[in-house]
Amino acid sequence: MSQAYYPARVTSPTKALANFSSFSADRQLKVEDVQEAYIEQKDRLVNAIDATQSVLNDIRTFNKNEWIIRYPQYKEAIETIAPSDSPGRKSGCRSLTFADDPSSETPVVVRKKLQRSVTISHISDKAEEEESDENPSSDFSVLRLDLKIGPHSSVVSLVSQLEKSSIANLLDDRIVASINHIDRLRLRVEDTSSKVLVTGDLNAGKSTFVNALLRREVMPVDQQPCTTAFCEVHDAAENNGTEEVHLISLGTPYDISDESTYTRASLADLEEIVGDNDSNDRFLKLYLADTRTPSESLLNNGVVDISLVDAPGLNRDSLKTTALFARQEEIDVVVFVVSAENHFTLSAREFLSNASKEKAYLFIVVNKFDQIKNKEKCRRLVLDQVKELSPRTYENADDLVHFVDSAAALQPYTANPSFDDLESSLRSFVLVKRSRSKLHPVSTYLNNLLGDIELLAGANAIVAESELVQANESLAEVKPILEKMKSGRETLEENLETLEEEGAIVASSKSKAILSAALERVGQGKLGVDASVSMPAYPGLFGIWDYARDVRKALLASLDAAVSLSENEARLITSNGVSKVKELAEEHLPAGVERNKRMFMPEAMFSTVRKASKGSTKSRRIPSISPGGAYGLGIGLSQRADMLETTFLDLFDVHHQFWLHFGDGQLSRKDDDDTSATTALGLASVGVGALTMVGGQAVGAKGLIEGIIRVTDLFGNETVRKWAAPVLGAVTIGMTAYLILELPSSIPKTVGRRVKASVIRQDKEDELPFTDSHALRISRETRKVLRLASWDLRGRFNGALEEQGNEVKAKEEMARKATRATQWFTDIGKRSEEIRVNADLGTDA
Numbered sequence: 001m002s003q004a005y006y007p008a009r010v011t012s013p014t015k016a017l018a019n020f021s022s023f024s025a026d027r028q029l030k031v032e033d034v035q036e037a038y039i040e041q042k043d044r045l046v047n048a049i050d051a052t053q054s055v056l057n058d059i060r061t062f063n064k065n066e067w068i069i070r071y072p073q074y075k076e077a078i079e080t081i082a083p084s085d086s087p088g089r090k091s092g093c094r095s096l097t098f099a100d101d102p103s104s105e106t107p108v109v110v111r112k113k114l115q116r117s118v119t120i121s122h123i124s125d126k127a128e129e130e131e132s133d134e135n136p137s138s139d140f141s142v143l144r145l146d147l148k149i150g151p152h153s154s155v156v157s158l159v160s161q162l163e164k165s166s167i168a169n170l171l172d173d174r175i176v177a178s179i180n181h182i183d184r185l186r187l188r189v190e191d192t193s194s195k196v197l198v199t200g201d202l203n204a205g206k207s208t209f210v211n212a213l214l215r216r217e218v219m220p221v222d223q224q225p226c227t228t229a230f231c232e233v234h235d236a237a238e239n240n241g242t243e244e245v246h247l248i249s250l251g252t253p254y255d256i257s258d259e260s261t262y263t264r265a266s267l268a269d270l271e272e273i274v275g276d277n278d279s280n281d282r283f284l285k286l287y288l289a290d291t292r293t294p295s296e297s298l299l300n301n302g303v304v305d306i307s308l309v310d311a312p313g314l315n316r317d318s319l320k321t322t323a324l325f326a327r328q329e330e331i332d333v334v335v336f337v338v339s340a341e342n343h344f345t346l347s348a349r350e351f352l353s354n355a356s357k358e359k360a361y362l363f364i365v366v367n368k369f370d371q372i373k374n375k376e377k378c379r380r381l382v383l384d385q386v387k388e389l390s391p392r393t394y395e396n397a398d399d400l401v402h403f404v405d406s407a408a409a410l411q412p413y414t415a416n417p418s419f420d421d422l423e424s425s426l427r428s429f430v431l432v433k434r435s436r437s438k439l440h441p442v443s444t445y446l447n448n449l450l451g452d453i454e455l456l457a458g459a460n461a462i463v464a465e466s467e468l469v470q471a472n473e474s475l476a477e478v479k480p481i482l483e484k485m486k487s488g489r490e491t492l493e494e495n496l497e498t499l500e501e502e503g504a505i506v507a508s509s510k511s512k513a514i515l516s517a518a519l520e521r522v523g524q525g526k527l528g529v530d531a532s533v534s535m536p537a538y539p540g541l542f543g544i545w546d547y548a549r550d551v552r553k554a555l556l557a558s559l560d561a562a563v564s565l566s567e568n569e570a571r572l573i574t575s576n577g578v579s580k581v582k583e584l585a586e587e588h589l590p591a592g593v594e595r596n597k598r599m600f601m602p603e604a605m606f607s608t609v610r611k612a613s614k615g616s617t618k619s620r621r622i623p624s625i626s627p628g629g630a631y632g633l634g635i636g637l638s639q640r641a642d643m644l645e646t647t648f649l650d651l652f653d654v655h656h657q658f659w660l661h662f663g664d665g666q667l668s669r670k671d672d673d674d675t676s677a678t679t680a681l682g683l684a685s686v687g688v689g690a691l692t693m694v695g696g697q698a699v700g701a702k703g704l705i706e707g708i709i710r711v712t713d714l715f716g717n718e719t720v721r722k723w724a725a726p727v728l729g730a731v732t733i734g735m736t737a738y739l740i741l742e743l744p745s746s747i748p749k750t751v752g753r754r755v756k757a758s759v760i761r762q763d764k765e766d767e768l769p770f771t772d773s774h775a776l777r778i779s780r781e782t783r784k785v786l787r788l789a790s791w792d793l794r795g796r797f798n799g800a801l802e803e804q805g806n807e808v809k810a811k812e813e814m815a816r817k818a819t820r821a822t823q824w825f826t827d828i829g830k831r832s833e834e835i836r837v838n839a840d841l842g843t844d845a
């Protein structure tokens, strides 16, 4: 494990631990400064740990409740555009991508100064960018997600299958792991125990040296060289202030609160215990009360709980054990005591060359220096050996190699500046080493973690910003559409209602006009409309029966044609209406909303047979007035047997005849009724008609005269009988002749009047006449079609309105979230930077 050591001559506490080397010229030893610096750094780290944990917890909460945090990854660096005039300039341009969407890339500028930040790159940014010799930092170190599975699956292929939230969950797990790790780091930082192992050649004066450090003769000196017990010296404060010895058997885990793991002994018995041959397999814990002030005391220094371990002198037997002991992680510093008289023995060399592999810096005490005459020579020889055995220790020999007289240090009231210097150096070395062994890894971890947090925050702020831009762009597009729809809603509704209403009214009035006109014409014995129907030719007197039937049929068919005409008009009106609905759709529906693709088929109107079970009472009457319809589906008047029935009255309308000759010119509705009573003369006329024409057979004149005479026989008065016969005969013959001549024009009129009458007849109170019922039916059909078209448009409009409303809401929510996330991530970046500044991280990384 490589280490770095910075000499301990400092004047400024703030950078004391970090920059010792720059003050090496200052030989003023200020242990207090080192201690202060250590405490400061420790406190700063604890604060940084707490603040980082709080940031991590906030990220977790934010990730869970408000924003699915995206996991950024750098793609390979974009080739640096290095202008020839500024060689070595590194732009730090990278391409940022996201684990859940590896295909999209954002060019970013990565700056690594105190803070590792990412910002979206702009051309202008590049121009202003400051020169940096540092490589842009790579992506995550602590929060890195191992998204690769198997040797052949690429990150891209795997992550493209992972959803955003799955990656966010993975990240959350990683954050939790990091929070737990930080907890352990906190314990590590707050753990103040530190061990200093004192070892060296046999009889080099290790115990004397330890005693000198303690300023007490605690460790037995001048013991037989076979004493091999490890003596660990602690502050008695750790043992409730009691000075005593705890004897621990090797291999037994020691627990001060569990007496079964050790045996108590008195400090006075120490010499005896150490001298005991059985102590080889013992391990001793010594609790000593050090009454000196923290600035003087090594054990009770107020910073770390230093414990000294007096190891047995090195020989073949102990070498291995001591080397193992020295390798223990809890040993912060190894102090090697060598006798100035003997220099390094073989065992010492072996130990030192091994230990220097583990610990780059060793603290070397050249003891019994008072015994040396040629001190310079000795110093040179020893340093040469140190240079060979531990080069880095040699480089810092001023601080790490001390030539002292430990025995003299124990003499009261005797100045021993070289030992004082050693002591201060050792304390600083312990603290610096401790800082580097315990605090430095923590600050490195925190530094990396904060870097990851900043990358995460920076990248997510970029995402949030781009989502905000996207949301605002969408809103700028969608909002006006929504506003337009909202404001146009009423107009559309009014337009649609008017369209329906007007369509129905126009269809109704048109139908009424056509049908009334047709009916009027039929009433006059003319065809209702000029259509395909034509009047039959008059076949002559003997075919008048068939003629009357054909005329009736033709007139009825012309009425049917009039109905069809009205329907065609209604189709036209409806078509126009439907087109207008389409125009309204174009006007009011936003682009992208599907239009009604169904084609309106005007022919399909009026084509269904009315079912008696459907509709109102009036519609149930509809079969009686149903027109032929476009496909002849309805029962047209001309197809109805009851309408086609030709009666005798179709040939002669008695009332009408009399109206022509004797009437007052007034034609009451009642007169048109077939059921009206017939007068005697009428009957006579009918009788004559019947005599002459019933059965379609012409009766001879002789028969006619005979008939008249038989009629005159009915009169009782002889005189009357005499002249009545000729008068009656003349009248009858005249009338008959007249009737026969008039028949070709009178039959159509008669039939027409009767047809009109039957068509407009109201059998029941609530029944509508022909014209009205058709007009009602046609306008209803028109309204129905228009309403269907309107409903469709309304449905689409309302659907689109809701959709646009939801879209606007969603985008507003997105914008709100993105704004908050941008701010939040920016704040996280700032908090992280603050933690770094406060903890002085990133400067000694």
Ligand SMILES: Nc1nc2c(ncn2[C@@H]2O[C@H](COP(=O)(O)OP(=O)(O)OP(=O)(O)O)[C@@H](O)[C@H]2O)c(=O)[nH]1
Binding pocket: 201, 202, 203, 204, 205, 206, 207, 208, 209, 220, 221, 222, 223, 224, 225, 226, 227, 312, 313, 314, 367, 368, 369, 370, 371, 404, 405, 406, 407, 408
């Ligand atoms: N003159 C002089 N004598 C010393 C010094 N340090 C130790 N001694 C003497 O050296 C002898 C050995 O000292 P110890 O402290 O027992 O040596 P040690 O290294 O602990 O011995 P082991 O544990 O048996 O290896 C004692 O007689 C000490 O008085 C010193 O700095 N100067």
